[in-house]
Amino acid sequence: MLAPDRLAALDSFLIDLNRASAAAIAPLFRADHGLEDKGTATWFDPVTAADKGAEAAIRQLITEHYPEHGVIGEEYGEDRPDAEFVWVLDPVDGTRAFIAGLPVWTTLIALRHNGRPVLGSIGQPYIGELYIGHAGGSRLLARGQEKALKVRACPKLTDAIIATTDPEGCFTGAELGAWTQVRAAAKLARLGCDAYAYAMVAAGTMDMVIEAGLKSWDIESAIPLIEGAGGIVTDWRGDPVGQHGGQIVIAGDRACLDEALVALKRSANN
Known part of the structure; x- marks a missing residue:
């Protein structure tokens, strides 16, 4: 288990990563997003300048603040994947929605500690929502407010x-x-x-x-x-x-x- 003060610092840093990612993506949503086809599958597999720019921005911040941490990202591969702390990144999950102009794409960022994800966020910056959670609880940050998150009962x-x-x-x-x-x-x-x-x-x-x-x-x-x-x-x-x-x-x-x-x-x- 991470000490509470260390977890709080990493949680705050995760919010900063989402801000940096959002700044890289925002100018390209519903605009000229530099669409390419990765060509790694039998179907259309898109990637945009937003995917690449956001992951680069996230990686730069990690390198500046936590150079000993590893990173695994969809666009730029692995760097020290066996480190004690490893960030796992999908800068634009739902690229097909992104290029269609639909605001259901998200930025996914996780932090592994000793191989296990202990902190994670799902961000949708266009509508101003950041869902973030760890073992101590999950919350939504949106429009200057913070709200605790809880799943609902649905036994059937x-x-x-x-x-x-x-x-x-x-x-x-x-x-x-x-x-x-x-x-x-x-x-x-x-x-x-x-x-x-x-x-x-x-x-x-x-x-x-x-x-x-x-x-x-x-x-x-x-x-x-x-x-x-x-x-x-x-x-x-x-x-x-x-x-x-x-x-x-x-x-x-x-x-x-x-x-x-x-x-x-x-x-x-x-």
Whole structure:
């Protein structure tokens, strides 16, 4: 466990990282964002000047203030990934939403301590929201105010509002079948919200997010945030999430999660 004063200092620094990232991204949203296709997949895999500029700004601040810390980022790779403290970055999660002008993209920043994510944030600077959390609790910073975050009770899947990013694009055949089964049982499903849906689980307006094929930078920021708000993050077997992403479930209520896992476990990776 981190000492409270050290955790508070890192929490404050995380807010500074989000400010720096937002400053790099803001001029490019709904503007000339320098779109490219990474060409690393069979589908369109976009990256923009905002992704690159924001990660560069975050890395520069880390180097200036904590040069001994490691960094893992989507755009610029790994630097000392085995350090005691490692920052895990996705400067613009939801790049497809970003280039479409939709304000559901987010900046994801996590801090690992000895291999475990202990501090995380999901920021949406265009609408002025920063969701931040650790074991001591999670909170929303928005429009000059601070609000504690808490997941809501939803023990029955039939009452749940659930989400995924793109079932046809992100799930394999077996995974799509599992999602379809959970979707049929749930009250309501929303698509295309990317990691902003994670923040909504922490805020108690949604109940579950189901994803597959995630990288570490897609999910690690959500783990301290969701757990600090009283929620759960597991893989499709119900086990803790490792450092490599994969098949993920975020839930506010353990009973609701257990119902969904009945279907998801059948398509879980070994």
